[in-house]
Amino acid sequence: MKLVVLGLSLSSSWGNGHATTYRALLRAFAARGHEVLFLERDVPWYASQRDLTDPDFCRLDYYADLDELARWRSEIAAADAVIIGSYVPDGVAVARLVRGWREGTLAFYDIDTPVTLAKLERGDEEYLSAAVIPLYDLYLSFTGGPTLDRLERQFGSPMARALYCSVDADAYAPVSVPKHWDLSYLGTYSPDRQPTLERLLIEPARARPDLRFVVAGPQYPEDIDWPANVERIEHCPPADHAGFYSASRLTLNVTRADMIEAGWSPSVRLFEAAACGTPIVSDRWEGIDDLFAPDREIVLADDAVDVLAALDRDLVSVGEAARRIVLSVHTAAHRAAELERHLGDAAKAKNKPEQEERV
Structure with missing residues (x-):
């Protein structure tokens, strides 16, 4: 699978948990044989605090604005799936742009689901609007439980699935050090x-x-x-x-x-x-x-x-x-398998009406 991800940040973990979540998930996803391109908005805050500039599990590129994002239009259009993450700058405009470029599976990965929904209730559409949720074939949610039903019933998501955060088991393991803090x-x-x-x-x-x-x-x-x-x-x-x-x-x-x-x-x-x-x-x-x-x-x-x-x-x-x-x-390997399954389910659901029409 060729996957394009537009996320808040892969390069900098400064002041956000998105970077470690993306790093673990996409490393494990690539290990399953998939090809990943991560596109990150080039902003000064993260540019000055980067602690991963050359990942060995995906391509990492930057775009300065929506006009420059068009440089990757052909790759976005040809990918098997595209994921746009929460807190991506100009996220609503990015979603409309990407949806216009491609017919294939488009997913939203919300690492901040309860915060997102609270913002929507206040009319705050910083990176997502109620109007664009139905444009996404799949809503991958940091939050499970009743929130998934709400995303489908209230906001019109065609498919909402939980994709909890995870951990890179190779990077997080007990280290033999003295106990310094209680x-x-x-x-x-x-x-x-x-x-x-x-x-x-x-x-x-x-x-x-x-x-x-x-x-x-x-x-x-x-x-x-x-x-x-x-x-x-x-x-x-x-x-x-x-x-x-x-x-x-x-x-x-x-x-x-x-x-x-x-x-x-x-x-x-x-x-x-x-x-x-x-x-x-x-x-x-x-x-x-x-x-x-x-x-x-x-x-x-x-x-x-x-x-x-x-x-x-x-x-x-x-x-x-x-x-x-x-x-x-709860390892990244488990989440990568779940992501693969969710993207496959969304693609099947998207193609089902066409198949039924041909029959």
Whole structure:
């Protein structure tokens, strides 16, 4: 299969989780014998922070604007499938342009589904509009559960399928390093995540000055009152993630408000930390127990008391159990097989009316 992907960023993981998701998925997809072209909007923010410029699993090219995107018109038209991702600049215009260039399968990969739908409810069409959703033959959603039915019934998607994030099992595995932190958190600052971070990491840090904590990720405001025992790391590149998790006795998962409301929205960080065998403490949302068994494969916490109790437990077996689950069903190899199947189903559904007409 020849696949073209227009995504937010493959080249830079700075301030976004899209890059690691695309890297794992497309590497595994290429390993199945497929050819991939990734087209990325050339923007200053990512251009100055690139940590992957020459991937060995796909071609990576850049376009400055919609006019320059036309340089790849023939390849986009001839591809077996084209995927446009969430948060692609001028995403609505890109979708209309690409749909006009090709008759074949066109999919939307939403790594931010609950955020996307909340934006649509507000009339915010930054990268997707309700009007273009039916133009996509397939809506690949970061979120499963009832959201898939909503995409089809309310928004007219011909086919909505869950395609959760995943983990590159070769890049994320336990690393033999000393335990440097008792509780860690890896994630870019988000206003709607910050109250949970305050409740589940900063409050426990204040209560236990004898323990060591760390928050890694960019864009945190300077006025946050970090306790003295909370270390700050501005950016932890993907190459350092496995070592970061392995140096953590326990790591925290924090979910955005829209994703908690939708449920069934696992962060890529869940799978990455679990693949490293690091025990996870997470906020609660519907569907998380479909992925990990509470207390056996993950610890769920509502407040600082729950986190402090977890910090007093030996959770090695919890981390090991979560790693087994991830390696059995949540690796990039599993997702690549799912993507292949979903694209095949969409192509069959698209061609079915023509076949029935010929009969």
